[in-house]
Amino acid sequence: MHFVLIHGSASxxxxxxxxxTLLEEAGHSVTALDMxxxxxxxxxxxxxxxxxxxxxxxxxxxxxxxxxxxxxxVGHSLGGFNLSFAMEKFPEKISLAIFVTAFxxxxxxxxxxxxxxxxxxxxxxxxxxxxxVSSTGGYEAFMKATAFSLASSEDLTLQALLRRPGSLFxxxxxxxxxxxxxxxxxxxxxxxxxxxxxxxIPPFQRFMIEHNEVKEVMEIPADHMAIVSRPKELTQCxxxxxxxxx
Numbered sequence: 001m002h003f004v005l006i007h008g009s010a011s012x013x014x015x016x017x018x019x020x021t022l023l024e025e026a027g028h029s030v031t032a033l034d035m036x037x038x039x040x041x042x043x044x045x046x047x048x049x050x051x052x053x054x055x056x057x058x059x060x061x062x063x064x065x066x067x068x069x070x071x072x073x074v075g076h077s078l079g080g081f082n083l084s085f086a087m088e089k090f091p092e093k094i095s096l097a098i099f100v101t102a103f104x105x106x107x108x109x110x111x112x113x114x115x116x117x118x119x120x121x122x123x124x125x126x127x128x129x130x131x132x133v134s135s136t137g138g139y140e141a142f143m144k145a146t147a148f149s150l151a152s153s154e155d156l157t158l159q160a161l162l163r164r165p166g167s168l169f170x171x172x173x174x175x176x177x178x179x180x181x182x183x184x185x186x187x188x189x190x191x192x193x194x195x196x197x198x199x200x201i202p203p204f205q206r207f208m209i210e211h212n213e214v215k216e217v218m219e220i221p222a223d224h225m226a227i228v229s230r231p232k233e234l235t236q237c238x239x240x241x242x243x244x245x246x
Contacts, residue, residue: 001028001029001072001242001246002028002029002030002031002069002070002071002072003023003028003029003030003031003071003072003074003238003242004030004031004032004033004058004061004071004072004073004074005019005020005030005031005032005033005074005076006033006035006058006073006074006075006076006079006082006083007032007033007034007035007038007039007076007077007079008076008077008078008079008102009077009078009166009167009168010038010163010164010165010166011038011039011077011159011163011166012034012038012039012040012041012162012164013032013033013034013038013039013040014032014039014158014162015076015159015225015227015228016032016227018227018228018231019227019231019234019235019238020032022231022232022235023235023238023239026235026239031061031071033057033058033061034057035054035055035056035057035058035082036048036053036054036055036056036057037054037164037165037166038054038164038166039162039164041057045164045165045166045167048167049172050169050172051081051085051111051169051172051173051176052085052172052176054082054167054169055081055082055085055086058082058085058086059085059086059089062086062089062090062093063090065090065093069093070092070093070094070095070246071093071094071095072094072095072096072097072098072238072242072246073086073087073094073096073097073098074097074098074100074238075097075098075099075100075102076100076101076102076226076227077100077101077102077103077199077200077224078102078103078166078168079102080099080102080103080104080105081103081105081111081169081173083097083099083102084097084104084105084111084179084184085176087179087183087184087187088179088180088183088184089183091183091184091186091187094187095188095245095246096187096188096189096190096241096242096245096246097187097188097189097190098189098190098191098192098238098241098242099189099190099191099192100192100194100226100227100234101192101193101194101197101200101205101222101224101226102191102200103115103200103208104189104191104208104209104212104214105179105212106179106208106211106212107178107179107180107181107184107185108178108211109178110173110174110175110176110177110178111173111174111176111178111179112170112171112173112174112176114208115168115170115173116170117204117207118200118204121201121203121204121207122201122204139160139163140156140160143156143159143160144156145198146198146199146224147197147198147199147223147224147225148223148224148225148229149196149198149223149224150196150222150223150225150229150230151223151225151228151229152228152229155225155228155229159225185213188215188245188246189212189213189214189215190214190215190216190217190218190241190245191205191208191209191214191216191217191218192217192218192219192220192226192234192237192238192241193205193206193209193217193218193219193220194219194220194221194222194223194224194226194230195219195220195221195222196221196222196223197222197223197224198223198224199224200224215245216241216244216245218237218240218241220233220234220237221233222234
């Protein structure tokens with residue numbers, strides 16, 4: 001099985017280093033991609049105005065897949081939007097999409113709707129998140145109190161060392177077309193709820209699930225950065241969901 005791993009905002013493919021290792025040790029092929037202006041991608045954030053531009057590496061990867069190959073997409077946090085646009089464009093090349101405490105848009109509203117709802121449900125957290133994504137002030141303290149609450153100090157230090165300025169692309173997502181049932185909706189979707197997430201909080205994760213046709217939901221006692229704080233538990237979820245539905 002071929003897993004394609006998509007990171008969240010202000011992060012990079014490197015953030016999957018634990019999960020990628022475990023998936024490969026289980027005998028699977030894994031591709032972890034850097035989005036534009038992320039990880040080792042050479043573009044600067046100033047060059048990446050729209051979400052489509054940010055998502056170009058995933059769209060190019062999917063376009064170049066052989067016609068008979070299907071992949072399992074796994075998206076974390078903002079990466080849920082990357083998955084969703086790929087699902088709309090290449091439904092025939094995706095056997096399953098797994099959202100890990102990730103944004104999961106519906107087919108009724110513009111893609112920005114779920115971001116806007118998080119700001120309504122948890123304004124203090126969303127304001128703080130937007131503030132630190134693109135700046136340096138107070139970054140580590142905020143991330144320790146929210147996204148990395150259960151992660152090791154070493155992983156938080158790694159994030160701080162490797163992070164690049166990011167964006168939530170709210171304006172761009174507000175102008176994008178709605179996802180369609182014929183394409184996005186035709187791809188099987190699973191969700192991994194992280195019950196200790198203090199950033200994309202569990203009530204909001206469940207709100208997104210309730211407004212979507214999700215095949216199966218699994219839960220793990222993890223913070224937002226389950227990909228580093230609970231890699232074994234998360235990998236077990238990914239493998240089980242893929243075995244059942246991919």
